[in-house]
Amino acid sequence: MLSQKALLLGASRRPELRRLVTGTPATRRVVDRFVAGETLDEALVVVRRLTAEGIAVTLDHLGEGVTDRSEAVRSRDAYLALLDGLAPLGLRRAAEVSVKLSAFGQALPGGGTDLALELVRPVAEAASAIGTTITLDMEESATVDSTLAVLAELRRDHPSTGAVLQAALHRTLDDARALAVPGSRVRLVKGAYDEPPEVAFQGRADVDASYARCLGVLMAGPGYPMVGSHDPRLLSVAQRLAVRHGRTAGSWGGEVLYGIRRAGLRPLAAAGCSVRAYVPYGVDWYGYFMRRLAERPANLRFFLRSLATTS
Ligand code: FDA
Numbered sequence: 001m002l003s004q005k006a007l008l009l010g011a012s013r014r015p016e017l018r019r020l021v022t023g024t025p026a027t028r029r030v031v032d033r034f035v036a037g038e039t040l041d042e043a044l045v046v047v048r049r050l051t052a053e054g055i056a057v058t059l060d061h062l063g064e065g066v067t068d069r070s071e072a073v074r075s076r077d078a079y080l081a082l083l084d085g086l087a088p089l090g091l092r093r094a095a096e097v098s099v100k101l102s103a104f105g106q107a108l109p110g111g112g113t114d115l116a117l118e119l120v121r122p123v124a125e126a127a128s129a130i131g132t133t134i135t136l137d138m139e140e141s142a143t144v145d146s147t148l149a150v151l152a153e154l155r156r157d158h159p160s161t162g163a164v165l166q167a168a169l170h171r172t173l174d175d176a177r178a179l180a181v182p183g184s185r186v187r188l189v190k191g192a193y194d195e196p197p198e199v200a201f202q203g204r205a206d207v208d209a210s211y212a213r214c215l216g217v218l219m220a221g222p223g224y225p226m227v228g229s230h231d232p233r234l235l236s237v238a239q240r241l242a243v244r245h246g247r248t249a250g251s252w253g254g255e256v257l258y259g260i261r262r263a264g265l266r267p268l269a270a271a272g273c274s275v276r277a278y279v280p281y282g283v284d285w286y287g288y289f290m291r292r293l294a295e296r297p298a299n300l301r302f303f304l305r306s307l308a309t310t311s
Contacts, residue, residue, distance in 0.1 A: 004294075004297060004300070005194065005294045005295075006194045008290055008291075008293050008294035008300065009193065009194040009290070009291065009294050010194070011290055012286070012287045012290035012291060012294070013065075013287070018286040021286060021289075021290075026306050027289075027303070027306070029306060030289075030299075030302060030303045030306050031285055031289055033259040034257070034258060034259045034260075034280070034285075034288070034289060034292050035062070035258070035259075035280050035281060035282075035285045035288070035289065036258055036279045036280065036281040037281050038281065038282060038283045038285075039281070040081060040082060040085050040281070041085075042281060043059060043082075043279060043281035044085055044086075044089070046258070046279055046281075047059065047086070047089065047091070047095055047279065048089070050277055050279070051089075051091055051094050051095065054269070054275075055262070055265075055275055055276065055277050056093070056094045056095070056096070056253075056274055056275065056276040056277075057094070057095050057096070057276060057277050057278075057279045058095075058096040058097060058098045058135060058255070058276055058277075058278050058279065059082060059086075059095065059096070059097050059098065059279050059280075059281065060097070060098045060099070060100070060137070060278060060279065060280040060281070060288075061075065061078045061079055061082055061097075061099075061103075061280075061281065061282050062280050062281065062282035062283070062284045062285050062287075062288055063075055063078070063100070063103040063282060063284040064100045064102045064103050064139065064284075064287050064288075065102045065103075065107060065287070066102065066103055066104075066105055066107075066108070067108075068108070069105060069108065069115065071103075071105075072103070072104050072105030072108070072115060072116070072119055073119065075099075075103040075104055075119070076104065076119040076120070076122060076123060078282070079097060079099065079123040079126075080122065080123065080126055082097060083097065083123070083126040083127055083129075083130060083132075084126075086130060086132070087130045091132070092130070092131035092132055093131065093132050093133065095132060096127070096132050096133055096134065096135060096162075096276075097123070097127060097132070097134050097135075098134070098135045098136075098137050098164075098278060099120060099123060099134055099135075099136060099137065100137045100139055101116040101120065101136060101137075101139070101143065101146070101147055101150060102139050102143065104116040104119045104120050105119060106143060106146055106147070106150075107143070112146070113146040113149060113150060116146070116150055117150045117153055117154070120134075120136075120150065120154070121154065124154050124157070124158045124161055125157075125158070127158075128158050133158065133160040133161060133162065133185070134154075134158075134161055134162070135161070135162035135163065135164065135185065135187055135226075136150065136151055136154075136161070136162070136163045136164065137164050138163065138164040138165060138166050138189075138191075139193065140193050140195070141166075141169055141171075141193070141195050141199045141200065144169070144171065144175070147163065148163065148175065151163045155183075155184075159183040160183060160185060161185070162184075162185030162186065162187060162224075162226065163179065163185075163186060163187070164186075164187045164188075164189055164228070165179070165186055165187070165188050165189070165214065166189055166190065166191030166192075166193075167188060167189065167190050167191060167201075167207055167208075167210040167211035167214050168190055168191030168195060168200045168201055168207045168210065169191060169195065169199055169200050169201075170199060170200065170201070171199070172210065172214050173210070173213055173214055173217065176188070176214040176217040176218055177217055179218075179223065180217055180218055180220070180221025180222070180223055181221065181222065181223060182222045182223065183222075183223065184221075184222075184223035184224070185223060185224045185226060186218055186223060186224075186225055186226065187226035187228045187255060188211065188214055188215055188218060188225065188226070188227060188228060188229075189228040189229065190207050190208075190211060190229065190231075191207070192291045192294070192295065193291075208231070208233070208234065211229070211234055211237075212234070212237050215227065215234075215237065215238060215241055216241055219238070219241040219242060219244075219245045219247060219252065220245050224251060224252060224253075225238075225252045225253075226252070226253055226254075226255050226276070227252065227253070227254045227255065228255045228256075228278070229254075229255075229256075230256055230257070230260050230261040230264055232264055235254060235264060235265070235267070235268065238252070238254065238268075239267065239268070239271065242273075249271055249272030249273045250272070250273075250274070252273065252274075253268070253273050253274035253275060253276055254268040254273060254274075254275050254276070255275070255276040255277070255278060256275075256276075256277055256278070257277070257278050257280075257292070258277050258278060258279045258280060260292075262277065
């Protein structure tokens with residue numbers, strides 16, 4: 001039988017359910033916890049607030065899995081507008097951006113990887129021009145090779161381009177070793193997608209153990225590890241590894257998703273480490289929102305209650 005998590009992740013890819021959820025006013029309040037707003041102006045309000053509190057941000061213009069080139073071009077343009085909006089704030093690395101290559105046409109037939117590279121390159125250039133950088137999110141396991149190929153190309157001109165690795169995947173220890181190189185920035189996360197046992201660890205304990213192993217490799221290397229997790233146990237592991245490998249506070253950082261357990265980063269901030277929130281915004285929040293529901297049964301119960309009380 002399918003788990004609740006698998007059902008929700010399956011639903012995240014079904015457009016007919018998307019209309020059901022996004023067309024309901026009651027969902028708005030629940031969505032607001034995880035999404036900084038639908039417009040760039042709303043997102044910039046959150047950016048100003050968080051950075052004033054000493055929390056760096058990485059902004060995600062929501063959208064994924066585009067089905068034609070014109071949508072992919074629109075994603076590029078949305079990111080260029082975002083970087084234009086960030087420029088006058090002068091935040092430099094305190095405001096980075098995160099991109100999903102599936103929003104840039106990665107999955108389109110006949111050269112999706114090339115199209116994604118062509119469209120994301122100007123975003124990396126615009127980011128460099130205002131003193132910041134981009135990080136490539138990681139999506140389904142089938143996209144990892146393509147995403148790492150785009151990363152390698154972008155890093156030729158923009159060496160600080162970062163990537164996400166998912167501890168849930170069996171391959172990630174090798175990918176972490178390959179990316180533990182000077183100048184490299186790797187955001188390590190557990191992994192939010194439903195993956196089969198052939199490619200991914202299935203149990204929480206195995207994923208956590210993989211996370212600790214991969215983080216050990218990244219912390220031992222010369223790059224900049226970004227610890228993308230809300231798990232207090234793994235944040236403690238990160239602190240211990242940083243001490244073991246003689247890392248200074250400025251040579252790694254902790255990162256959380258907007259709306260989730262920001263207080264968990266306090267010990268890192270107290271130790272002088274950079275703390276960053278991943279801030280998504282835009283109208284296309286359905287897939288992102290469903291993954292947040294899938295991560296935590298309590299979110300789903302809260303969401304269903306809010307539907308029931310307003311109908
Ligand atoms: P875990 O799931 O064990 O959660 C630890 C605790 O955090 C929970 O007990 C709960 O208190 C809280 N928590 C976690 N998720 C919650 C939620 N949805 N709602 C409320 N509370 C919650 N994934 C991916 O596949 N590709 C990517 O590119 C990214 N990018 C990314 C960036 C950043 C900065 C972060 C923090 C995470 C991602 N992720 C991601 C998501 C990641 O893979 C993972 O699904 C979530 O971070 C949840 O895992 P935790 O490590 O937080 O542990």
